Amino acid sequence: MDKPQLLTKSHPPTWLKILVITLIGLGIFFRFTHLGQKVYWYDEIATSLAISGHTLAEVKQEVFSNLGNNQGVIPAITLDKYQHINPDRFVVDTVRYLITSDPQHPPLYYVIVRLWAQVFGDFPTGVRSLSAAISLLVFPSVYWLCLELFESALVGWVGMAVMGVSPLQIFFAQDAREYGLWMVTILVSSAALLRAIRRENFWSWAVYALALVLGFYTHLLTGMVAIAHGIYIVISQQFRFNKTLRNYLLSSIAACLIFLPWLIVIITQIHTATNLLSWITFKTDSPFDLIGIWLSRISRIFVDFNLASDDAWVNNLPSESPLSYSIPTIIGSLFLIIYIIIFLSDRLSTNIRLFIFLLGGFPGLTLLLYDLIFGGIRSIYFRYQLPLYLSIQIAVIYILAFHLFLEKKWQKNVFQIIAVGLLLSGLVSDVRFFQAETWWPQIGGKNLLAMSQLINQSNSIVLVSSKNDYNLGVILTLSHNLKPKIGLLTIQNDQLPIIPKDYSPIFFIDDLENSLAHQLQKDKTNSLKLVYPLEGFWQLDKSRKT
Incomplete structure (x- = not known):
């Protein structure tokens, strides 16, 4: 574990800060320009x-x-x-x-x-500008989470660079819905939890409870994020009922009680909500198609050229099989997931990798397994998988930082090329988004x-x-x-x-x-x-x- 400790002690070089500030500037440009150009869907x-x-x-x-x-x-x-x-x-x-x-x-x-x-x-421009403004909170949020998770300012700077040009972030920055705010609450609540565990005082746990409340009142699937946090607490505390577990339970209960008024609304209006969500019960002909689309969409986190053949299939339109269309992205996503699991298992402590795996894996795989067992397409809707996508971004951010600053020369050179390619692909995706009148998640x-x-x-x-x-x-x-x-x-x-x-x-x-x-x-x-x-x-x- 000496190399991660070296990464913790490393300070961001000036060239990295200049690069990150430049990429954030470009990201702000893509977030706030042409707000009214795309179809108001x-x-x-x-x-x-x-x-x-x-x-x-x-x-x-x-x-x-x-x-x-x-x-x-x-x-x-x-x-x-x-x-x-x-x-x-x-x-x-x-x-x-x-x-x-x-x-x-x-x-x-x-x-x-x-x-x-x-x-x-x-009008669309004015309404969407709120999402663009909220998206700016992703930068300090991901920086804070990287500090708490890896104890490294350097990783935090790399994180802001990746988030600056991520097509995932750019799209939700121009979508007049709550999903950009939800991503901020996921990042903030996760960072607040790690801080509360580290400090173990009333105000730290109060901040975590408040972050959960904001998450609950933003999106119902925050409940799955909170459960993932709870599983992490239980395992990391070795299944012992101690002060940390007690404080987590008290904070979570307090957050749930504050959310209780809207929970009552959902229960009393369950028939209306069920009717409105009937579209997610669409059943696929093959579980392999579902898994194929689930995997192929992971690649869109970093590279997205607005290709939407799989989306046409989901909506029962005539098109080629999503598997034949998405084989390169499926292979790429599988390789990325396997590499993340192997690398983090080898380089990070048990608690850190457990946190990353649970944050994204519990909500993401739960939705996928539910669809495979009971039918439906919840797991392949881009907006429902944001905890998974954020956890993958966090993992990639650490991997890039590790190889760019700690590895041997030839490995560093290889990952410099990978990092440049990743950032350029994100920028090309952003340019295409800038020019487009519609984007594929706009069904x-x-x-x-x-x-x-x-x-x-x-x-x-x-x-x-x-x-x-x-x-x-x-x-x-x-x-x-x-x-x-x-x-x-x-x-x-x-x-x-x-x-x-x-x-x-x-x-x-x-x-x-x-x-x-x-x-x-x-x-x-x-x-x-x-x-x-x-x-x-x-x-x-x-x-x-x-």
Whole structure:
């Protein structure tokens, strides 16, 4: 263990500090530029709806009531009010929306973004700028965790460099959701736990409890991080009930008690939450496909060129097998995981490697095993695996620091090339992100953009169905890119309204299994085609087939 001790005593050289500051500067540039360029996708629409102060039930009642009473076509801009702050609604109304319409999302981020939007604007650029600002907290957070975990400022500087250009960090810095804040709470709570173990005083454990509370009120999967922390405490204390274990239990119980009000909300609204999360129960044909995608997405932590074939497969779209597409990334991810396990087992103390393995391995593998046993695709959604991805980043950060500053000359030269390649790959990924209009985790984002462009090209009308909440969400998403003149016409209980003759073509959102599409398919006087299967986006041309 003498080499890690040497690393602990090493001070960051001036050239490293200059490099890190440069990379952080580039990272800040990529985080804050083109905030409004990418499509404002389905999940971000939910954020805007939350800060508007309207509930989903209010939107449905008011929108469809107005459309129905109008007995005619109304402009798409009618929906705009549900994507902007209502001056007559307040923060409490944002919380009310979450309670009644989206209870699986705790309120911390949404309360903050509501207050932020009142100052910086409620358009996509203003709302996303909060995520960009929060992402800056990753730098001191990862530095603190590296100090507590490795007792090395040098590793902390390397950590800030890697986080500065990580495509994982850049994406969530421009996503108007809570996941950037969740990453900060994971890093901070982990560092606070290690500090509390080291100091063993009231205030250190109070800071850990507070960090857990912030995590709980940011994302429910913080519970898995807290369990991983608990397993680490139990094992590292050799299964003895001592002062450290007692303090951990007291801090965790205090955090859970403070989170109890929202836990009651989740329990009382479990039916709503279950319905909203029904999409994660999609079952794969083969467990090898699930494992293949799970592995291939690990590579996107460091290198991401916006290739999304596996995402198309997950959403049941025609595409080649994810395994044939992702074999290089699967092999690369497997090699990385195996190397991390071997290297950390050889170079680090039992407690340090145990902490890293549990932080990412417990949440990541639990989700994967649950999907393999009971079915579902929870484990391959990028945002749910953030504890795993952060732990892999931490491991890679230490490995780079170790080889760059402590190894023999030839090994140091090899890892200098690897480090340069890793950072350049991250920068190339960031440039591609900078130029893109959509990014692969924005499910259906490219299609939604193409759909709005198709609608805007002609004197068309969009049918709005009151039967499916998802359909309403898609229409709200489209409304951000539709021209004000585009018309909307309601469909009540799959009963087609009288469609004005001067509108053609006609577009609508409908599931393949629903009756509306079947009704129209039976009408031989019109041409009906499914343009985008994932969204159930149909085009109806009012002309006799030839």
